[in-house]
Amino acid sequence: MALTADQILAAQKANLETLFGLTTKAFEGVEKLVELNVTASKAALTEAQSTAQAALNVKDAQELLTLQASLFQPLAEKTAAYSRHLYDIAQGTGAEFTKAFEAKAAEAQQTFVGLVDSASKNAPAGSETAVAVLKSAVAAANNAFESVQKAVKQASDVAEANFNAVSTQAVAAAKTATTSRKR
Numbered sequence: 001m002a003l004t005a006d007q008i009l010a011a012q013k014a015n016l017e018t019l020f021g022l023t024t025k026a027f028e029g030v031e032k033l034v035e036l037n038v039t040a041s042k043a044a045l046t047e048a049q050s051t052a053q054a055a056l057n058v059k060d061a062q063e064l065l066t067l068q069a070s071l072f073q074p075l076a077e078k079t080a081a082y083s084r085h086l087y088d089i090a091q092g093t094g095a096e097f098t099k100a101f102e103a104k105a106a107e108a109q110q111t112f113v114g115l116v117d118s119a120s121k122n123a124p125a126g127s128e129t130a131v132a133v134l135k136s137a138v139a140a141a142n143n144a145f146e147s148v149q150k151a152v153k154q155a156s157d158v159a160e161a162n163f164n165a166v167s168t169q170a171v172a173a174a175k176t177a178t179t180s181r182k183r
Helices: 003-056 061-121 126-183
Strands: none
Touching: 003 061, 061 126
């Protein structure tokens, strides 16, 4: 079974739509990243101003140490929150690309399986073994692809769990350090 001109045009149109859709998603990710950085920069500037004011009002070394200790924990928490937002933006944008890739890969697999089935129906007598080998190879390739997809998903889940654990530990360590400095 050969592809017709209409099928080729439809495939190219679908690929172009996918490309523009992914480009839009990439720009949305960049917009979110810029928005996050602008918000973080504004907050940092405001906090720097209030910290400078507080530092100018310090009367002795003990007050300065107390001020410094009171700034450490919120800084760790804000850094963890910023990292979490950054990770979420990257994860969300990456998920869109993965979803589009998986859809296109599934579509290509179905088309290829359809071509193999069509070819096997029209195969000359005596070629049953070659057709069976081809179908077996296609099935093995599909199984391998699905295994790789599952492994990538598991690795992604492990990476996210590790990221969350490290963030939680960093904030907890900051709380501990702040508490021990205040004593």
